[in-house]
Amino acid sequence: MNLLTEMARQGLLLIVLSPHLDDAVLSCGELIIQAAARTEAIVATLFTEAGPPPHTLSARRYLHQVGAPDAEALYRQRRSEDRAALESAGVASVMHAGLIDAQYRRRAVTEHRRRWARLLPELEHVYPVYRLHVMSGCIAPSDSETLREASQFVRRLAGRRPALVLAPLGVGGHVDHVLARAAAELSGAPIAYYSDFPYNQHHQADSSFIRRNGLIEAQSVQPTEAKAALIRAYRTQAHALFPGDRIPLAPEVFFCPASLTVLNGGTGGGD
DSSP: OHHHHHHHHHTOEEEEEESSTTHHHHHHHHHHHHHHHHSOEEEEEEEEEOOOSSOOHHHHHHHHHTTOSOHHHHHHHHHHHHHHHHHHTTOSEEEEEEEEOGGGOBOOOOHHHHHHHTTOGGGGBSSOSIIIIITSSOOOGGGHHHHHHHHHHHHHHHTSSSEEEEEEOOTTOOHHHHHHHHHHHHHTSOEEEEOOTTGGGTSOOOHHHHHHTTEEEOOOBOOOHHHHHHHHTOHHHHHHHSGGGOOOOOOBOEEEETTOTTTTTOOSSOO
16 A cells, blocks of 8 residues: 555554544554554544543543443543554554543533532533534533643654654544544644544534645555454453444545655655
8 A cells, every 4th residue: 555655665654533432443444454563653532531420411421331330440441442452453652631521521610600610521522412512513601721731742742753644534523533633733743644434424524624734635544353252352342332243344535635755655855
């Protein structure tokens, strides 16, 4: 594949930016497996922590869906699963930024409102309702500090050496995916984008974002059973996402700026 062979030739570092502790593998696990065999790859996940209770109804429903009574214990297990899965695939470095997942992020409120939030936690949360707020595709003004921290994290990673950042396209509008995309843009590094799976099975990519950034669809990657095995390693999530262990091996789809010659098989600046 041009992306990997050209990156290996140029000695570029591949930074796969994952919003949550499974998104990178879900959307581009096959690419990660191939990349780990050909060049140095880092998988960096931004939102790797839960917040303390009381939780919103949406967060409680999620915990019930995955069979987890305790959010902090669940996220410890998810971080452990992520490291074990990616290390088994040969990924050089697995990094967790330690930012709080959207369902648990709180905003500053008055003491009066905080007292009421003990009864109705939604009053204190940045994204109180999953379908209305988490999946809105809009970063809340009160979430600007999270965006700043995420962009600084990506900038530090990309500043180590010449690198390509592979970021989520934000298909489906999950705010953490949109925020990860924005953090990659603010890093100043060359960026390519992966289409977010499984959201892309039911939602279209944001055509206005694609046009505005001059993106073209690059060569897709056809997953193998190796990717399915990698997904199954995320035991806390796989059953809820794919009941009956039916994991569709949909092509991994990537987008890049036309000027990004690495993805087009160009030389990227000579020998």
